[in-house]
Amino acid sequence: MTVMTMYTSNNLCNIRTGTVIQGKWHKRHYEIIKPLGKGANGVVYLAKEGRAFVALKISNEATTMMSEVNVLKRFSEVQGITLGPCLLDVDDWLHPHEKKIYSFYVMEYIEGDDLLTFIQKRGKEWIIVIILQLLGDLHKLHEKGWVFGDLKPDNLIVSGAVPKVRLIDVGGTTIRGRAIKEFTEFFDRGYWGMGTRKAEPSYDLFAVAMIMMNMCYPKRFERKENGREQLRLMISSHPYLKKYEKILWRALDGKYTCAHEMRKDLLQCMQQPTEQKEKREGRTVRVKGKKKFRLLETMFLFVCLLFMYVVYLYVQIL
Amino acid sequence: MRKGTLRQILLITDGCSNQGEDPIAMAALAKEQGITVNVIGVLDQDIIDEQGLREIEGIAQSGGGISQVVYAKQLSQTVQMVTRKAMTQTLQGVINRELKQILGSHASIEHLSPEKRVEVMEVVEELGETVNLQVLILVDTSGSMKTKLQTVKEALLDLSISLNARLGNNEFSVFVFPGKKGEVDRILDWTPKMESISSVFPKLTSGGITPTGPAIREAVQQFQKRRSLKGLFTHDGDDDVYIEQSM
Numbered sequence: 255m256t257v258m259t260m261y262t263s264n265n266l267c268n269i270r271t272g273t274v275i276q277g278k279w280h281k282r283h284y285e286i287i288k289p290l291g292k293g294a295n296g297v298v299y300l301a302k303e304g305r306a307f308v309a310l311k312i313s314n315e316a317t318t319m320m321s322e323v324n325v326l327k328r329f330s331e332v333q334g335i336t337l338g339p340c341l342l343d344v345d346d347w348l349h350p351h352e353k354k355i356y357s358f359y360v361m362e363y364i365e366g367d368d369l370l371t372f373i374q375k376r377g378k379e380w381i382i383v384i385i386l387q388l389l390g391d392l393h394k395l396h397e398k399g400w401v402f403g404d405l406k407p408d409n410l411i412v413s414g415a416v417p418k419v420r421l422i423d424v425g426g427t428t429i430r431g432r433a434i435k436e437f438t439e440f441f442d443r444g445y446w447g448m449g450t451r452k453a454e455p456s457y458d459l460f461a462v463a464m465i466m467m468n469m470c471y472p473k474r475f476e477r478k479e480n481g482r483e484q485l486r487l488m489i490s491s492h493p494y495l496k497k498y499e500k501i502l503w504r505a506l507d508g509k510y511t512c513a514h515e516m517r518k519d520l521l522q523c524m525q526q527p528t529e530q531k532e533k534r535e536g537r538t539v540r541v542k543g544k545k546k547f548r549l550l551e552t553m554f555l556f557v558c559l560l561f562m563y564v565v566y567l568y569v570q571i572l
Numbered sequence: 573m574r575k576g577t578l579r580q581i582l583l584i585t586d587g588c589s590n591q592g593e594d595p596i597a598m599a600a601l602a603k604e605q606g607i608t609v610n611v612i613g614v615l616d617q618d619i620i621d622e623q624g625l626r627e628i629e630g631i632a633q634s635g636g637g638i639s640q641v642v643y644a645k646q647l648s649q650t651v652q653m654v655t656r657k658a659m660t661q662t663l664q665g666v667i668n669r670e671l672k673q674i675l676g677s678h679a680s681i682e683h684l685s686p687e688k689r690v691e692v693m694e695v696v697e698e699l700g701e702t703v704n705l706q707v708l709i710l711v712d713t714s715g716s717m718k719t720k721l722q723t724v725k726e727a728l729l730d731l732s733i734s735l736n737a738r739l740g741n742n743e744f745s746v747f748v749f750p751g752k753k754g755e756v757d758r759i760l761d762w763t764p765k766m767e768s769i770s771s772v773f774p775k776l777t778s779g780g781i782t783p784t785g786p787a788i789r790e791a792v793q794q795f796q797k798r799r800s801l802k803g804l805f806t807h808d809g810d811d812d813v814y815i816e817q818s819m
């Protein structure tokens with residue numbers, strides 16, 4: 255067995271527009287349009303099968319590809335809900351110049367912006383909307399016995415005229431109870447010294463809290479000596495995060511065992527401050543009303559007096 | 573399938589050996605005994621030493637393992653990834669061997685249809701999760717590694733977080749070379765918990781010699797000692813199945 259190269263070969267990164275990739279087994283044709291993104295495990299291209307757009311992921315690492323295909327396949331078996339892109343085809347491609355075989359798989363193309371870009375374009379008020387959507391999806395995923403694992407803004411695409419978050423890149427998706435397959439340091443509780451890398455719902459919920467952090471600190475930051483203390487400062491010094499401080503900490507400390515709990519708390523927290531505001535506003539309105547009433551009273555009296563005076567004068571003159 | 577044990581050596585170094593046996597030969601020897609040798613080369617900046625690179629790749633190749641060259645900063649993720657991928661590779665080798673037994677000498681995972689391959693991968697993943705693992709870590713502590721030792725320590729702690737999340741058992745042992753007296757020093761004996769290296773990990777480097785070959789030889793001997801000790805104490809042979817990679 256040979257030494258594995260962990261980075262995708264250059265030839266795979268530069269497949270030219272117009273190249274037709276034909277599968278060795280299923281003989282379906284895909285015309286390459288442009289690269290969509292490149293990761294540690296392969297390259298994803300926008301491609302066309304007939305007139306339909308698809309996303310095609312190709313890699314020189316058959317192993318990780320097959321493991322991703324496995325997850326996507328299981329997701330498609332779950333009926334009625336879409337978790338991640340639909341899997342359309344799995345095949346091998348014989349590279350015409352290299353005479354080497356590469357594995358690829360084809361999935362639904364999800365058009366849209368990644369989460370960070372979307373929030374920058376559409377505004378902060380969308381953060382909570384997306385997080386609530388995400389928690390809903392995660393809950394379903396956890397119930398089916400999976401943990402997403404590599405949860406981060408880059409792996410979330412907001413898509414559609416009515417914006418809806420979609421999970422992509424299932425490379426980290428792991429069966430509950432096993433060891434997380436792939437992760438990104440900033441979003442990994444192991445990195446922050448705040449928990450294990452066991453695939454449990456609380457692992458994903460930690461990442462959700464870190465996604466909210468990342469929305470407020472788009473540059474991210476590195477861990478220092480005491481990770482927890484560092485996160486505490488970052489949360490308490492940011493007005494947006496401060497509002498959700500309690501919930502963020504419950505998520506970071508692994509206190510939520512289920513995505514629905516966190517979702518419920520977020521919903522409640524959102525309603526609270528607005529309620530208080532309304533109450534306060536209600537009161538001021540009433541106070542203002544009283545003042546106005548008094549003013550009207552005085553004016554009315556004044557007008558009455560004036561009227562009587564005019565009548566008096568009129569009578570006098572007559 | 574039986575529950576077995578995978579044995580790996582993980583060598584972390586930044587350059588060329590300059591004393592003792594040829595490390596590539598020692599790695600080949602390890603492989604003959606069913607032990608995989610993986611190598612991580614740690615770089616400072618862009619300085620890439622051709623000869624060092626060749627040695628790093630050579631050791632992994634002849635040791636049946638994986639090599640990866642990284643900057644110190646990316647070490648944690650790499651150590652984790654290399655160890656996992658090496659496990660998968662070995663297990664795939666085992667599956668390939670079984671496939672050949674069933675389907676004839678030309679069969680291998682690559683020749684299966686994608687559908688079958690996906691199924692095989694599921695088995696490999698399952699095995700990777702449940703198999704027992706023994707990792708012997710060999711750290712180069714020669715002069716040039718001085719600035720990187722803190723990062724190496726952190727990467728090893730990180731590795732134990734990742735591996736301890738698995739269902740299977742782990743055992744770690746850590747050696748550094750050159751040693752204070754001899755060529756190699758053991759700083760951590762076989763243990764399921766690597767956390768204790770924090771206190772014993774050397775802060776200082778020792779000298780200019782880099783006896784990579786002898787270090788690998790010593791590591792292989794440690795595995796053999798471990799094996800014979802286990803044989804003495806365990807009565808059921810079940811525990812003693814070692815998974816070896818075939819070519």
Ligand SMILES: Nc1ncnc2c1ncn2[C@@H]1O[C@H](COP(=O)(O)OP(=O)(O)OP(=O)(O)O)[C@@H](O)[C@H]1O
Pocket residue numbers: 290291292293294295296297298309311339361362363364365408409422423424425
């Ligand atoms: N189904 C899809 N629809 C649209 N874009 C996609 C799709 N799948 C992947 N992409 C794009 O391609 C990029 C890389 O894909 P992916 O994350 O799967 O690769 P990777 O090698 O696993 O990368 P990573 O380093 O994040 O693990 C994504 O960040 C995304 O922008």
Ligand SMILES: [Mg+2]
Pocket residue numbers: 293294295404423424425426436
């Ligand atoms: Mg990925």
